[in-house]
Amino acid sequence: MGERRVAITGMGAICALGQDVGEMWSALRKGHSGIAPIESLDVSSLKFRNGAEVRQYRPEQHFDPNRADLLDRFAQFALLAARRAVQDAGITFEPALRENTGVVTGSCLGGQSTQDAGFVELYQLGRGRIHPLSIPRTMANAGASHISMEFGIAGPAYTVSTACSSANHAIGQAFRMVRSGEIDLAITGGSEAPFSLGLLKAWEAMRVVSPDTCRPFSKDRRGMILGEGGAMLVLEPLDAARARGARIYAEIAGFGMSSDAHHITQPSVEGPARAMLAALGNAGLHPEQVGYINAHGTGTPGNDRTETRAIRSVFGAHADHLAVSSTKSAHGHALGAAGALEAVATILALREGILPPTANFTEPDPECDLDVVPNQARPASVECALSNSFAFGGLNAVLAFRVHNT
Amino acid sequence: MDDFVAEKAISVLASVKRIPRESISLDSSLESLGLDSLDVITMLFELEKEFQISIPDDEARAVRNVRDIVEGVRKLLAGASLESRASAD
Numbered sequence: 001m002g003e004r005r006v007a008i009t010g011m012g013a014i015c016a017l018g019q020d021v022g023e024m025w026s027a028l029r030k031g032h033s034g035i036a037p038i039e040s041l042d043v044s045s046l047k048f049r050n051g052a053e054v055r056q057y058r059p060e061q062h063f064d065p066n067r068a069d070l071l072d073r074f075a076q077f078a079l080l081a082a083r084r085a086v087q088d089a090g091i092t093f094e095p096a097l098r099e100n101t102g103v104v105t106g107s108c109l110g111g112q113s114t115q116d117a118g119f120v121e122l123y124q125l126g127r128g129r130i131h132p133l134s135i136p137r138t139m140a141n142a143g144a145s146h147i148s149m150e151f152g153i154a155g156p157a158y159t160v161s162t163a164c165s166s167a168n169h170a171i172g173q174a175f176r177m178v179r180s181g182e183i184d185l186a187i188t189g190g191s192e193a194p195f196s197l198g199l200l201k202a203w204e205a206m207r208v209v210s211p212d213t214c215r216p217f218s219k220d221r222r223g224m225i226l227g228e229g230g231a232m233l234v235l236e237p238l239d240a241a242r243a244r245g246a247r248i249y250a251e252i253a254g255f256g257m258s259s260d261a262h263h264i265t266q267p268s269v270e271g272p273a274r275a276m277l278a279a280l281g282n283a284g285l286h287p288e289q290v291g292y293i294n295a296h297g298t299g300t301p302g303n304d305r306t307e308t309r310a311i312r313s314v315f316g317a318h319a320d321h322l323a324v325s326s327t328k329s330a331h332g333h334a335l336g337a338a339g340a341l342e343a344v345a346t347i348l349a350l351r352e353g354i355l356p357p358t359a360n361f362t363e364p365d366p367e368c369d370l371d372v373v374p375n376q377a378r379p380a381s382v383e384c385a386l387s388n389s390f391a392f393g394g395l396n397a398v399l400a401f402r403v404h405n406t
Numbered sequence: 407m408d409d410f411v412a413e414k415a416i417s418v419l420a421s422v423k424r425i426p427r428e429s430i431s432l433d434s435s436l437e438s439l440g441l442d443s444l445d446v447i448t449m450l451f452e453l454e455k456e457f458q459i460s461i462p463d464d465e466a467r468a469v470r471n472v473r474d475i476v477e478g479v480r481k482l483l484a485g486a487s488l489e490s491r492a493s494a495d
Contacts, residue, residue, distance in 0.1 A: 047460075047462070047463065205447065205451060206447060207447050207450070207463045207466055207467075211463065211464075222463075222464070223463070263442065264444065265443060265444055266442065266443055301467075302443075
């Protein structure tokens, strides 16, 4: 079987910008940011105060209590996003389809807040025992497993954990399986729920979290802001999507990976550049066909400078004709969910012809001299777009998307 | 007091990077001592524990050499002792 073209026919998302794709996109195109004082826990002992939390989230509205007992917040986000994506795609899981459907999710931390709460019971409160559901709630594949169980999906299902690249690596794996013909449908994306005191303290010690907000590519940027949420895509062969009259948001045109082989946390220029080139090559695209890049753009001094150099090295003179924005300024850095939320933003940018801005931007930085779409969304008809994810550990994953003209 | 801070800071640095104390002077740049970003945050973590201070991220980012560290720690210690005097009053 030759390689098939791969369409995105369903999307679901939940993040600080809203509890569905519509709310998220509406906030993105207005340049709103979901970054606000952290409310879900006492942050008085932390050096930073702000995060991008999902507000007014009520698990009982989505899960019956017995089900919720088994679901850490990160798995709830995965399942909720998957439900919406499946509904959005109008899929009915007939028996034959179930065995030909795959689930690939990304998560950096798994159910770390369950683990954190268990350790409080054990070490701080001296209770001497841990809740018996801690292991199934904490395991990083819980999201993939619950999606599989909910829909009876019996094909390949697994979870990829590559820190901040997790969701892009996951989507890339699902894309490859659909493209090669190994499966006929995929649910793929990522989810994360990083707000526990133990984890926030660990991020504080790394000294990369901004004391105010996330200002990617801005000269006065002071670091990243942690976010939470989840997003899932439904992927299927383009021909099959057309045949069943599905709405096609866009195509995934290619996927590229690389590793820096350099340093466990410091980014390099070469690794990300090779991943972008690999994605272009895999998609059969010329650099000039790319009009938009959803950047990794964490808002740390190091990443944004290095990413700018990597983009310049790949695109040469065309870098001055590219729009590059970081939507982490709006939905925060959702770690293992980041690439999935950014895929949604990138897909809608192509479909709607509107580029989401880099929010909170104040001052140009000569070291980040790209068109970063500051603060205001921009109408633009773009043929192809990349979405970058570069993880701690030097593991890079870049998705290439192509607009679908009906 | 001054020598005490410098001595201790150099000890912390030597132990974090596992290098001889004698190889470190006030004028040594962190780069020349071979410290990368993770060595720096580990060093700051140990300095905070040693001196019972909290080093703000922005000040930490500006540190280039051993003298910057020693002066930064002195400043924070002076601030802390002012605070404790104020609270004692």
